[in-house]
Amino acid sequence: MNKRQLIRSICATSIALSSFNVFAGEITAQKMADAIFAVIEADRATYTQKVVQRLQNEEEVITAEERWKEESALPLPAQMLRMGAERVSESNAGFSYALLSLWPINKQNKPKTALETKGLKMAAEKLQNFYGEETLGGKTYFTAVYPDIAVSEACVTCHNDHIDTPKTDFKIGDVMGGVVIRIPLN
Amino acid sequence: MIKEKEQRIKVGVMPIGIALTLIIGAYLGYNLFEGDKSLFLGGETSHGHYQIELECQACHTTPFASQEKMQQACESCHAEELDRVNDSHPKKVFLDPRNADLLATLDARLCVSCHREHKPEITRDFGVTLAADFCFHCHQDIKEERPSHAEFEFKTCATSGCHNFHDNSMLYEKFIAKHLDEPAIKDPARLPEKTGLKRWLKKNKKKLPLDVAEPQMDSFSFEATNQATVDLSRVVEDWKSSIHARTDANCTSCHTQNVSQNHNSFTIASVAPVCESCHKRQHKAFLESKHGMRLALELSPMSTDKARLEVDKSHSKSLDCNSCHNPHSLNVVEAAMDSCLGCHQDTHSQNYKNSKHYQLWAQEILGEAPSGSGVSCATCHLPKVKKGRRVTVIHNQNLNLRPNTKMLRSVCMNCHGLEFSVSALADEALIENNFIGIPTKKHQTFELVKQRMKSRQ
Known part of the structure; x- marks a missing residue:
């Protein structure tokens, strides 16, 4: 290898490394949260439309029930999301997520922190994502809130008809709540 | 002179101190590894664990084990059952950082937050060592959410037929609403028939x-x-x-x-492993029960002389599969009642033969009543459970007692309506006399659910 070749290879390596650093620098907490939400949203929409909507509402083969285990039924889409969130928590994956609402059926899922309230309002009123930082139990988190939209008839009828719902006029395409993703910052 | 005397005393006391320390150390050391470990028990062990209390490492894993290790020990025995009943407060729910404030009050991720062992003075039913109103810590605003509950005290939440911390698989609104206004006794009142033999014969037609x-x-x-x-x-x-x-x-x-x-x-x-080679499910459930929990830890079997319950101690009888099942005749009629009453002598057991349930059982075994119409000890405590097309006997006789509302679907509701059953299971005097008579009080749950259903219309 002559001098010129050596200089070229050093330059190429430096460029590659610097471009990797730029790329690595781009994976911000916000990017990570957006990517996680895309997966959560896609999985849940697929389950709602291809499994629950089809088997319960269209083909009437099986029902989806809150007490799915006892009633030998399908879990509700919201429960499916929550079960996934619990598995992620148990696996210590470095982030957590939850499905919350300003009109929750289960009151444990109403906003608790100021940031959750602000984020859910932003999602409902402006159909926009919301990003911020908050401290919970002495730890600082990057928190993102994404609008959760009714994707099928199954979502709308179940929420409107439920005995504990505080809102009975949801329509397909309405924001029903929000997905909250948290990534610890330190 | 005085100084010299003081020094002599010091020199004289030191060997005695060393000798005493060595003797006490040797005594404790011997008992820790070879002798009587009960010296080290921090207090009387609860009903659930006393059979294995001298197997310290079963819970403590190692001396000075971390809280995490001890939690793993709890989970190694109890996690599967909690998952099976769809635990209402699983640990995983509390891992979400939004619940950090709740954990600061009550760390529900750890079993020992509510179930502390060796604390007989504060231990209540199911080994709970918190005050009875513990639900208050997280559900203070229940009155706003459910105005119908405004008059109830927090210590009554876990009353039989209302709520349970872990297992609410029988106590949910939809199930109760579906079974409102059922008669006290159904017609026909029949228990399901076991399917094991039928399934075997179907698979082995030529045998x-x-x-x-x-x-x-x-x-x-x-x-x-x-x-x-x-x-x-x-x-x-x-x-x-x-x-x-x-x-x-x-x-x-x-x-x-x-x-x-x-x-x-x-x-x-050894009997149990031999039986296990064919009866795997039954063996697994037996090891999870109070009858088999010592065998699960490879200890000597539980025996009548070790029992805290009122049992016949005139003869020492140890518990294995063939304690209840004659291994050659395999007489299930004997196993369903005589085997139980051969040991258990508490009031509930002694009253059984005066009960209507026994009369029906006696008629059935004499062939005077249809199969599945009698109620033996096993009917309630080792129930026949239907899952899909299979009906099997659950060999963990404690399973449906914690809480007793677990008996509703697999036992009581084969013959009785839900309201009658829940009221009976909440009536301690009726349980003690082995259900001679009918429940005296109506359970409030049903009125509350009826009101909720009306409010919906």
């Missing part, structure tokens, strides 16, 4: 019942581990008409043929 010629018992002598005299002809007779003979289980299916000795003999070293 005929075995006969005496096949085991060739006459060429063997029998050697039982307890050296008891065995009436061989009786054994053969019992076996011949048993379900084992019908299902291709020969002597050597359970007994090892000992050919190394100068005579042929059958021995059986």
Whole structure:
């Protein structure tokens, strides 16, 4: 290898490394949260439309029930999301997520922190994502809130008809709540 | 002079101190590893754990084990059951950082936050060591959410027929609403029939019942581990008409043929593992029960002399599969009642033969009433549970007692309406007299659910 070749290879390596650093620098907490939400949203929409909507509402083969285990039924889409969130928590994956609402059926899922309230309002009123930082139990988190939209008839009828719902006029395409993703910052 | 005297005293005391320390150390050390470990118990152990209290490492894993290790020990025995009943407050829910404030008050991720062992003075039902109103810590605003609950005190949340911290698999609104206004006694009142034999026969259509010629018992002598005299002809007779003979289980299916000795003999070293080779589900459930929990830790079997419950201690009887099941006749009628009453002598057990349930059982075994119409001890405590097309006997007799509303679907509701059943299970005096009579109080749950249903219309 002559001098010129050596200089070229050093330059190429430096460029590659610097471009990797730029790329690595781009994976911000916000990017990570957006990517996680895309997966959560896609999985849940697929389950709602291809499994629950089809088997319960269209083909009437099986029902989806809150007490799915006892009633030998399908879990509700919201429960499916929550079960996934619990598995992620148990696996210590470095982030957590939850499905919350300003009109929750289960009151444990109403906003608790100021940031959750602000984020859910932003999602409902402006159909926009919301990003911020908050401290919970002495730890600082990057928190993102994404609008959760009714994707099928199954979502709308179940929420409107439920005995504990505080809102009975949801329509397909309405924001029903929000997905909250948290990534610890330190 | 005085200084010299003081020094002499100090020199004289020191060897005594060292000697005493060594003696006490040796005494404690011996008892820790070889002798009486009960010296180290921090207080009387709860009803759930006393059978294994001297197996310290079963819970403490190692001396000075971390909280995490001890939590793993709890989960190694209890996690599967909690998952099976869809635990209402699983640990995983509390891992979400939004619940950090709740954990600061009550760390629900750890079993020991509510169940502290060796604390008899504060231990309540199900080994709970928190005050009875513990729900308050997280559900203070229940009055706003459910105005109908405004008058209730927090210490009544877990009353039988209302709520449970872990298992609410029987107590949800939709189930209760579906079974409102059912009669006290259903018509017909029938228990499901077991499907094990039917399934086996369906799979083994060509297998005929075995006969005496096949085991060739006459060429063997029998050697039982307890050296008891065995009436061989009786054994053969019992076996011949048993379900084992019908299902291709020969002597050597359970007994090892000992050919190394100068005579042929059958021995059986340990009963439970032999039974397990065919009856896996039953064996697993048995090891999870108070009857089998010592065997699960490879300790000597539970025996009547170790029992805290009121049992017949005039003879020491240890618990294994054949304590309840005669291994040759496999008489399930005997196993369903006589085996239980052979040991248990508490008021509930002693009242059984005066109950309507027993009358029905007696009629059934005499052939005067249809199959499935009688109620034995096993009907309630070792229930036949239907899952899909399969009906099997659950061999963990504690399972549906914690809480007792677990009996509703698999036991009571085969014959009784839901409201009658819930009221009966909440009536402690009625349980004690073995259900002689009917529940005296109506359970409030049903009125609340009816009101909720009305408010919806």
